[in-house]
Amino acid sequence: MEVRVQNIRKEFGRFPALNDVSLDIRSGELIALLGPSGSGKTTLLRLIAGLETPTEGTVYFGEEDASKKTVQERNIGFVFQHYALFRHMTVLDNVSFGLKVRKASRRPPAAEIRARALELLELVQLGGLEKRYPAQLSGGQRQRVALARAMAVEPNVLLLDEPFGALDAQVRKELRRWLREIHDRTGHTTVFVTHDQDEALELADRVVVMSKGKIEQIGTPDEIYDQPNSPFVFGFIGESNIIPVRVGNGQLWIGDRSIGVSASGEADGLAHLYFRPHDVELLDDSDGSIAGTVAVSRRVAGTRHVELDIGISDCRVEIELPPEMAAADGSRLAFRPTRWRLFREGAAG
Amino acid sequence: MAHDFTSTGHHTSETVRTATSESRLARYGLIATALCFVALFLLLPLAVVFTEALRNGPGEFLTVLRDPETFSAIRLTLLVAAIAVPLNLVFGVCAAWAIAKYEFKGKAFLTTLIDLPFSVSPVVSGLIFVLLFGSHSLIGPWLQSHGIQILFAVPGIVIATVFITFPFVARELIPLMQEQGTSDEEAALSLGASGWQTFWYVTLPNIKWGLLYGVLLCNARAMGEFGAVSVVSGHIRGLTNTMPLQVEILYNEYNFVAAFAVAALLALLALVTLILKTLLEMKFSAQIAASRRH
Numbered sequence: 001m002e003v004r005v006q007n008i009r010k011e012f013g014r015f016p017a018l019n020d021v022s023l024d025i026r027s028g029e030l031i032a033l034l035g036p037s038g039s040g041k042t043t044l045l046r047l048i049a050g051l052e053t054p055t056e057g058t059v060y061f062g063e064e065d066a067s068k069k070t071v072q073e074r075n076i077g078f079v080f081q082h083y084a085l086f087r088h089m090t091v092l093d094n095v096s097f098g099l100k101v102r103k104a105s106r107r108p109p110a111a112e113i114r115a116r117a118l119e120l121l122e123l124v125q126l127g128g129l130e131k132r133y134p135a136q137l138s139g140g141q142r143q144r145v146a147l148a149r150a151m152a153v154e155p156n157v158l159l160l161d162e163p164f165g166a167l168d169a170q171v172r173k174e175l176r177r178w179l180r181e182i183h184d185r186t187g188h189t190t191v192f193v194t195h196d197q198d199e200a201l202e203l204a205d206r207v208v209v210m211s212k213g214k215i216e217q218i219g220t221p222d223e224i225y226d227q228p229n230s231p232f233v234f235g236f237i238g239e240s241n242i243i244p245v246r247v248g249n250g251q252l253w254i255g256d257r258s259i260g261v262s263a264s265g266e267a268d269g270l271a272h273l274y275f276r277p278h279d280v281e282l283l284d285d286s287d288g289s290i291a292g293t294v295a296v297s298r299r300v301a302g303t304r305h306v307e308l309d310i311g312i313s314d315c316r317v318e319i320e321l322p323p324e325m326a327a328a329d330g331s332r333l334a335f336r337p338t339r340w341r342l343f344r345e346g347a348a349g
Numbered sequence: 350m351a352h353d354f355t356s357t358g359h360h361t362s363e364t365v366r367t368a369t370s371e372s373r374l375a376r377y378g379l380i381a382t383a384l385c386f387v388a389l390f391l392l393l394p395l396a397v398v399f400t401e402a403l404r405n406g407p408g409e410f411l412t413v414l415r416d417p418e419t420f421s422a423i424r425l426t427l428l429v430a431a432i433a434v435p436l437n438l439v440f441g442v443c444a445a446w447a448i449a450k451y452e453f454k455g456k457a458f459l460t461t462l463i464d465l466p467f468s469v470s471p472v473v474s475g476l477i478f479v480l481l482f483g484s485h486s487l488i489g490p491w492l493q494s495h496g497i498q499i500l501f502a503v504p505g506i507v508i509a510t511v512f513i514t515f516p517f518v519a520r521e522l523i524p525l526m527q528e529q530g531t532s533d534e535e536a537a538l539s540l541g542a543s544g545w546q547t548f549w550y551v552t553l554p555n556i557k558w559g560l561l562y563g564v565l566l567c568n569a570r571a572m573g574e575f576g577a578v579s580v581v582s583g584h585i586r587g588l589t590n591t592m593p594l595q596v597e598i599l600y601n602e603y604n605f606v607a608a609f610a611v612a613a614l615l616a617l618l619a620l621v622t623l624i625l626k627t628l629l630e631m632k633f634s635a636q637i638a639a640s641r642r643h
Contacts, residue, residue, distance in 0.1 A: 051535055071538050078539040084532040088554040098540035101550070146536075153540055 001062050001156040001189055002027045003048060008057030010043055017043045019213040021057075025157070025191060030183045032200035033193045035210035036236065041193045042161055044210070048191065049159050050074045061156050077150030077188070081162040083142045085134040091145050092117055092130035098153035120148040123182065140171040147179075151186065160192035164199065176203055197237050201225060209233050231343045234274045241317045243290070243310070245273045247342070254312070260288025260336050271344050275337035277305070277320040282335050289334040292317065297327045308333060398616055401609035413607040414614065418587045422595035423614070425503070429578075429591060430571040433510040437567050441518025442560070446552075448519075449526030450534070463519050466512055475509055475580025501583030506591065509577040514567045521563030522556055529555055558633070562626065569622045573615060 003025040010018040018040045025031055033041040046052040048059055050071035059066045066074055086094050093100075095117040099108060108116070121127055124144040134142055143163060150158060163179070164172040180203055183190055194200050200207045201221040209216045209224060209232075217224060217233045228234040235242070246253045250264040252273060260283075261273075283289045292308035295316060299305075304321045319335055327333065371379070403410055413419065447453070448460055466474060482499045483489050492499060499505045533555060537547040553560075575593040582589040590598065592615050599608035 049539060051539070071535075072541045072543065075541065076539060078536065080532050080536060082532065084536040086533060086537075086551055086554075097537070097542070097550075101537075101540065101542040101546045149536075149540065 002060075003157050003189065003191075004060040005044070005048065006058045006060065008044070008047060008054045008059070010040075010047060010052065011055045017213055018047070018054075021213070021215055023208060023215065023218070025189060027189055028187045030180070030190045030203065030205045031192075032204035032207045033191065033210060034195070034197060034200040034207050034236075035216075036195060038212070039210040040213040041195075041208075041210050045159050045161055045191060045193050048157065049076050049078050051078070075153060075156050077153060077155035077158045079143070079146045079150050079158070079160040079163050081165045083134070083139075083146045083166075085142055085145055085149070087134050089133075090130065091121065091126065091132050091134070091137070094134070094145055095120055095130075095149045095152050097149060117148075117152060120152055121145075123151075123185075124148045125178075138171075139167050140175055143167065143175065147182070151188065155188065158188045158190040160190065162193055162195070164196075165194075172199070179203065201237070209236065211236070226339075228274075228341065231272065231274065234341060234343075239277050239318065241273075241275055241277065241319075243273045243315060243317065244312065245271055245342075247271055252342075254290065254310070258288055259290050261340065263342065266342060269344070271342045273337070273340055273342060275340040277318045278303075279337055279339040280319045280335045281338050282321070282325075282333065284334065289336050290317065291332060291334040294327050294329050294331050294333060297329060299323055306333065395616060398609055398612050401605060402613035404609075405606055409606060410610050410613075413610040416607070418590070419595055419599075419607065419611055421587045422590045422592050422611070425506070425590065426572050426592040428503070429507055429510050430568055432507050433514055433571045434564060434568050436511050437515050437518050438560070438564055440515055441522060441563060441567075442556075444519040445522035445526050445556075448523050449529075450531050460523070463516050465516075466514070467516050471513055471574065471576030472580055474512055475577035478505060478509055478512070478577075478581050500581055501585065501589060503589065505581040506578050506589060509581045510571050510574055513574050513577050514570045517567035517570065518560065518563035521559045521566070525556055525559040561629065565622050565626050569619050572618055 005021060005023040005025075008018055008021045009016070021040070021044060023044075033044060035041045043052060047054050050066070050069060050073075054067065057067075061074065086097065089097070092114070096113050099113045099116065107113075118127070118130060121130055124147055126141060126144055126148070129137070129141070134145065137145065143166075147160075147163070164175055167175065176199060192203070201224070204221060206218060207221055207224045208218050211232050217229050219227070224233065224237055228237060231242075234240050243254065245259070246269070247263055247266045248268050250262060250266070251258045252261045252263050253259070290308075290310055292310035294306055295309045296307040297304060302323065304323045304325055304327060306319055306321055306327045308317045308319065310317055319333075321327065414423075444459070444463060448456060479500060480486055481488070482492065482505065484493065497504075499508070533551050534547050537551045538544075542550065573593060574591075575597075578591055579594055579597075582591065582594060584590060584594060584598065586598070592611055596608050596611045596615070599605075599611065
């Protein structure tokens with residue numbers, strides 16, 4: 001189901017958690033709310049669920065105004081970071097819970113509830129474990145039970161709050177792929193909250209980057225990574241270098257040295273140059289490049305990370321080179337960013 | 350057992366110890382002190398109570414308990430506990446729920462207030478109710494004119510007992526519910542459960558062990574309370590004497606066998622409570638551990 005969030009504002013006491021946030025979620029989409037802690041992403045998720053009420057603004061489920069509906073009436077599936085499984089119930093009872101508590105008029109017969117729960121457990125690859133208690137399962141298994149439980153009620157929208165946050169790295173990666181598969185098979189509209197950019201970029205159809213109670217950017221993972229629209233998004237997603245530069249005559253300058261990057265159309269003045277460590281080309285030490293001495297050189301898996309001193313205090317640049325590239329400490333290197341963005345003074349992220 | 354790295358070859362096994370274990374002397378000293386204390390202040394008095402009660406044989410013991418006044422005291426004690434414990438069960442769950450799951454003004458005040466019966470002497474608590482319901486109080490005359498008897502009657506005893514025992518359940522539940530947080534309840538609500546279903550199927554099972562423990566303690570105190578009940582009861586024989594009061598009366602009349610017989614029965618009720626609790630803990634220890642670990 002389509003979900004629309006319109007001009008939502010939320011205050012806790014006098015602390016504003018969300019400030020005029022609007023978001024359209026398409027039917028069947030897998031969307032990530034990404035941001036640092038305190039950015040309001042979990043609050044937004046809980047507002048969609050109905051676990052919080054907005055101070056102002058509206059939430060639509062399809063064409064219907066869901067703002068006045070209680071969490072029970074919204075028919076959502078919510079998965080909590082720490083699973084929130086009912087510890088005194090078996091896995092099967094946990095998954096059946098949402099159907100069992102329905103009014104008699106809407107409740108499927110007991111045999112059908114059982115069949116559906118078992119089918120869901122099969123889907124989350126926990127067939128045969130239905131008689132276990134949550135305490136007898138691993139973290140990854142518990143979270144899969146939680147997902148099956150949420151899907152059992154055929155929710156309008158599936159909401160996941162840091163679903164992999166409490167798991168260790170290896171399990172996280174597995175569950176990530178697996179969640180994508182489940183989503184592609186079931187087609188539930190899904191919103192998940194994460195502070196892990198890899199998770200968001202790998203898993204989601206679209207990513208919503210949030211900061212300080214506002215949406216900074218909405219886009220596909222490619223758009224978010226390749227065309228970040230603010231210093232915050234550039235700095236928050238992936239690795240980035242920030243160098244103070246001057247724009248003049250359609251060129252970028254560090255001090256009185258042109259760095260060989262054409263910036264035609266940019267107004268003259270001071271700015272910050274943002275670029276990713278891997279978006280660089282090495283040059284001979286000539287005019288028209290950024291040059292520096294190698295301070296640290298580290299081999300990280302398949303690339304060599306080189307930190308360069310470029311003669312500006314408090315500003316070290318990190319670039320990524322092929323591993324066979326020699327970069328002895330103290331030697332000189334010159335490079336030019338191949339893909340970059342300029343952000344003006346006062347907007348440094 | 351992990352071995353200390355100082356335990357090299359020529360040391361005997363007696364010197365092998367972990368950093369937190371004391372020397373043998375200190376260890377046995379501590380154990381001996383604890384055992385002596387328990388023996389002197391708990392087991393010995395208990396033994397005295399039972400030997401005194403059975404001094405003239407079990408026949409006499411039973412005869413004494415069949416005395417109408419004593420029998421009425423036993424009945425009254427059970428009646429008071431049967432009213433006070435359920436009331437405090439409901440109150441305790443409500444108070445713990447409010448304190449653990451909501452934020453509201455005056456929460457700290459309410460938390461402190463719940464402890465009040467623990468910190469005020471029971472005699473003072475009793476006097477409070479005498480002042481509140483007595484003939485010189487504001488509502489005393491109104492109660493009298495409507496023929497409602499509270500002081501020196503069963504209602505007064507029940508009220509005093511409820512007051513004395515109301516922290517037990519709440520105190521037991523508040524830390525437990527605070528630790529568990531609200532996400533289980535939120536999960537149930539998001540799955541469509543009503544508030545009542547959420548309480549019945551999710552909250553209550555999560556707190557049942559703490560609740561049971563609180564209820565047992567509350568029950569033990571309700572049956573054993575002396576001070577507050579003594580002030581409000583009026584000591585009317587066969588009518589407003591509870592078991593502890595009956596023990597005092599019999600004792601003051603030098604009727605030692607009868608006094609100790611009632612005391613033994615009271616102690617027996619307390620022991621049964623304790624044994625019941627231990628048995629339940631043993632039977633469900635796996636479940637209790639699981640519910641804490643999860």
